[in-house]
Amino acid sequence: MYFDDASRKTDFSIPGIPRAYGNISQGTKRGAGLSDTDLKGLSNDKLEALNRMLIGHDVNSAAALSEEEVQTEIVEWAEESGLVGKKWGDEVYETIESVHICQASSVIGCIAELWAAAVHTISEKTFAESGHAVVLIVMPNCEEMFCYKSMFKVHTMINFCANTCVYFGKSFELTHFHPRYKGRPKMLNPRRHSPFPSFGLHLSD
Numbered sequence: 001m002y003f004d005d006a007s008r009k010t011d012f013s014i015p016g017i018p019r020a021y022g023n024i025s026q027g028t029k030r031g032a033g034l035s036d037t038d039l040k041g042l043s044n045d046k047l048e049a050l051n052r053m054l055i056g057h058d059v060n061s062a063a064a065l066s067e068e069e070v071q072t073e074i075v076e077w078a079e080e081s082g083l084v085g086k087k088w089g090d091e092v093y094e095t096i097e098s099v100h101i102c103q104a105s106s107v108i109g110c111i112a113e114l115w116a117a118a119v120h121t122i123s124e125k126t127f128a129e130s131g132h133a134v135v136l137i138v139m140p141n142c143e144e145m146f147c148y149k150s151m152f153k154v155h156t157m158i159n160f161c162a163n164t165c166v167y168f169g170k171s172f173e174l175t176h177f178h179p180r181y182k183g184r185p186k187m188l189n190p191r192r193h194s195p196f197p198s199f200g201l202h203l204s205d
Contacts (some may be wrong), residue, residue, distance in 0.1 A: 019168065023062065025027070026054050028165065056178075056179025056180070056193065056194065057146075057179060057195050057196055058179075059140075059141070059146050062140035062141070062196055063140075063187075065140070067101050069187075069194065070138060070140050070155060071099050071101060071138075073195050073196075074099060074136060074198065075096060075099065077098060077129065077194055077195050078194075079135070081190040081191045081193075082172045082191055083134075083147075083191045083200075084134065091133055092134075093133060093134040093200075093202065094133060094134045095132070095134075096134055096135075096136060097134060097135045098121070098135050098136070099119055099135075099136045099138060099174060100113065100117045100136070100138065101138050102114075102137060102138065102139045102142070103141060103143065104139070104141065104142060105141045105142050105143070106142060106144075107142060107144050107145065107150065107154060108140050110139045110145060110154070111154065111158070114137050114158070114199055114201075117137050118172065118200065118201060120133055121201070133202065134200045134201065134202045135200070135201040136198055136199070136200055136201075137198060137199045137200075137201065138194075138196050139196065139198065140196040142197070145197040146179065146180075146197055148180045148182065149180050151176055152176070155174065155176045155199070159174070172201055173202055174199055174200070174201055175200040175202075176192075176197075176198070176199050177191075177192050177194035177197070177200060178192070178194060178195070178197050178198075179193060179194060179197070181193045186198060
């Protein structure tokens, strides 16, 4: 047995990065026939994919995605992180009631859409009465919300208005999720490290 067996493996890849980009350690071998510009482009794609996987999006990378792509990515994160579902057995919520993608690019606009999502949920009576479902309000278009301090301030401000919610006839709880949650590594709390700034709205028990 050789101690360098690991280095002999030829099919090494990083999760989340398409195999079409080739092997990182053998990129130049698999890139035979490609120009330096092509190889540089492949390398940049790998780094960008790894960056998205580790720290989530910024407003520029989010702007390149369609609304459907944003929704798909947020749902996949919620399920894989253990926020919703039954995959791991200790999920916070059973299901995602709905996903609302904010179109606003300002903080005030995002807050307005958050309240609108709450009112719509109540008026349409779409919320599961069990309280084990969550409505996700995703904010991929607001640059300021990608700053965690700004996100936290907005959440704090909304909490000051919590007593107003009793007039809706329902009691809600609000949780925030963020690509740079508390400025800590994603591995410490993957359930709170979302790909985009997001709020979770759920019915209190």
